[in-house]
Amino acid sequence: MKIYYEDSLPYAAEFFAGLGDSQVFSHKDVNAELVADADVLLVRSTTKVNAALLDANKAIKYVGTATAGTNHLDKAYLQSRGLAVHSAAGCNAVAVAEYVLSALFVMAEKLDWQLTDKTVGIVGAGHVGTRLSEKLTALGIQYYLCDPPLADAGDSRDFVTMDTIMQCDIISLHVPLIEGGKYNTEHMFDTSRIAQLREDQLLINACRGEVIDNKALLASFVAGRKLNIVLDVWENEPDIDQALVPYIALATAHIAGHTVEGKARGTEMLYQQVCEQFGFDATKKLSDYLPSPQPNCINLDETLEGQALLSALVLSVYDIRMDSAQFKSTIAQPDQFRYIRKNYSIRREFAALSVNTGNYPGSEAIYALGFNRK
Numbered sequence: 355m356k357i358y359y360e361d362s363l364p365y366a367a368e369f370f371a372g373l374g375d376s377q378v379f380s381h382k383d384v385n386a387e388l389v390a391d392a393d394v395l396l397v398r399s400t401t402k403v404n405a406a407l408l409d410a411n412k413a414i415k416y417v418g419t420a421t422a423g424t425n426h427l428d429k430a431y432l433q434s435r436g437l438a439v440h441s442a443a444g445c446n447a448v449a450v451a452e453y454v455l456s457a458l459f460v461m462a463e464k465l466d467w468q469l470t471d472k473t474v475g476i477v478g479a480g481h482v483g484t485r486l487s488e489k490l491t492a493l494g495i496q497y498y499l500c501d502p503p504l505a506d507a508g509d510s511r512d513f514v515t516m517d518t519i520m521q522c523d524i525i526s527l528h529v530p531l532i533e534g535g536k537y538n539t540e541h542m543f544d545t546s547r548i549a550q551l552r553e554d555q556l557l558i559n560a561c562r563g564e565v566i567d568n569k570a571l572l573a574s575f576v577a578g579r580k581l582n583i584v585l586d587v588w589e590n591e592p593d594i595d596q597a598l599v600p601y602i603a604l605a606t607a608h609i610a611g612h613t614v615e616g617k618a619r620g621t622e623m624l625y626q627q628v629c630e631q632f633g634f635d636a637t638k639k640l641s642d643y644l645p646s647p648q649p650n651c652i653n654l655d656e657t658l659e660g661q662a663l664l665s666a667l668v669l670s671v672y673d674i675r676m677d678s679a680q681f682k683s684t685i686a687q688p689d690q691f692r693y694i695r696k697n698y699s700i701r702r703e704f705a706a707l708s709v710n711t712g713n714y715p716g717s718e719a720i721y722a723l724g725f726n727r728k
């Protein structure tokens with residue numbers, strides 16, 4: 355069995371060793387000839403899987419993306435080939451939720467906000483939206499969920515409309531890119547909805563760039579609007595409209611899901627699917643490979659309390675300002691968007707770390723955020 359995997363799948367060599375003839379390929383130059391005899395094809399979001407890539411391949415039996423989003427897979431084409439759409443849904447949901455928390459604490463400091471006085475509108479209540487809601491609950495921050503597909507499907511949670519979401523102090527977008535139809539998300543934030551944004555609101559997009567009309571957003575800024583925007587994803591990646599970058603409060607290169615665990619869990623999930631489909635025992639697990647974080651225990655700064663203490667803790671694990679500063683200072687360099695994504699530094703999830711909470715009275719909130727007890 356010939357297994358072809360993209361070079362940006364961490365631990366793929368380890369997981370797929372022994373399952374067949376494994377072959378790594380560069381995400382930069384994947385083409386139909388390279389994968390013409392693949393039985394199994396494993397990719398991430400930058401490889402488009404469609405007729406152009408697979409028509410010449412008559413052997414393919416499994417295609418999987420080690421990511422949550424699947425908009426880079428031509429689902430109709432795969433269905434026409436009798437192939438299921440395999441993804442790693444949820445693999446990096448915690449990573450994105452923790453990215454959003456870092457952005458919230460940084461923007462709260464910039465805007466002099468007490469987050470427990472604010473409301474968060476979560477658009478898309480799937481894996482990421484749900485993890486984010488759990489972390490907001492741990493922080494005592496009120497949130498609302500908007501997810502018409504889940505509401506229509508009978509999900510028992512309370513959902514609100516986009517009109518209510520647009521009244522929230524913070525709006526965080528976690529929907530798939532759906533182009534057209536009842537649940538269209540392409541340009542969900544178009545000229546009209548962007549015009550509704552107040553200058554005392556915060557909009558975060560960590561799902562897909564096309565969910566916000568970037569041209570309309572830029573036009574708003576050029577017209578003098580002073581909007582608070584955090585973007586991890588951009589239209590037309592990796593060739594984004596760089597004119598937009600200076601206006602964005604926190605700008606990153608589609609790395610919200612890029613914790614060590616989030617990327618590696620994607621590989622693990624595809625390994626489990628391949629083992630199931632081809633009748634192998636899935637004996638390997640992520641913990642066999644994940645390095646222990648150094649240091650793995652954090653001492654609280656007990657000179658702080660409340661939001662300041664929690665902010666210091668979260669930012670000690672992941673400070674989005676570092677990524678934003680690097681992004682803004684280097685994005686004009688050739689191929690830089692792709693370079694940042696494929697060479698992203700080691701960022702760990704809260705669950706990899708223990709916290710010595712000492713006598714801090716709010717320690718339960720810290721554990722509810724995902725940190726371990728010392």
Ligand SMILES: NC(=O)C1=CN([C@@H]2O[C@H](COP(=O)(O)OP(=O)(O)OC[C@H]3O[C@@H](n4cnc5c(N)ncnc54)[C@H](O)[C@@H]3O)[C@@H](O)[C@H]2O)C=CC1
Nearest residue numbers: 422423478480481482501503528529530537560561610611
């Ligand atoms: N920036 C990054 O690194 C990452 C980005 N993503 C993106 O975020 C998206 C969400 O990730 P997950 O939560 O894991 O996916 P998911 O599929 O678990 O959740 C998406 C939710 O959006 C809902 N939805 C669909 N259309 C909607 C609409 N019109 N209005 C409101 N809700 C709608 C769905 O019902 C679903 O519950 C992914 O599809 C992917 O594009 C995901 C992980 C990492």
Ligand SMILES: O=C(O)C(=O)[C@H](O)COP(=O)(O)O
Nearest residue numbers: 398399400421422423611695
């Ligand atoms: O899982 C998703 O969906 C994402 O957006 C991933 O963060 C994309 O990761 P890469 O494909 O950029 O490695």
